[in-house]
Amino acid sequence: MKLIVTLERDETGMVVAECPSIPGCVSQGETEEDALANIREAIGACLEARAEAGMPLTVAICEVEVAV
Numbered sequence: 001m002k003l004i005v006t007l008e009r010d011e012t013g014m015v016v017a018e019c020p021s022i023p024g025c026v027s028q029g030e031t032e033e034d035a036l037a038n039i040r041e042a043i044g045a046c047l048e049a050r051a052e053a054g055m056p057l058t059v060a061i062c063e064v065e066v067a068v
Contacts, residue, residue, distance in 0.1 A: 005039050021058040022046045
């Protein structure tokens, strides 16, 4: 399964990783590599919890580029 993950540095310098297609699936790390490793772990846990609860594993998202 391939999922889109966003990375954003917060005001404290941590890299925040979020998986938009899994509501509430967020993690962080000191580096991008750490954040990606942590979000992989979070995605696994979130998918397991959603499956156990009988919820859809993911929700539909739409990625759109907007020129400004």
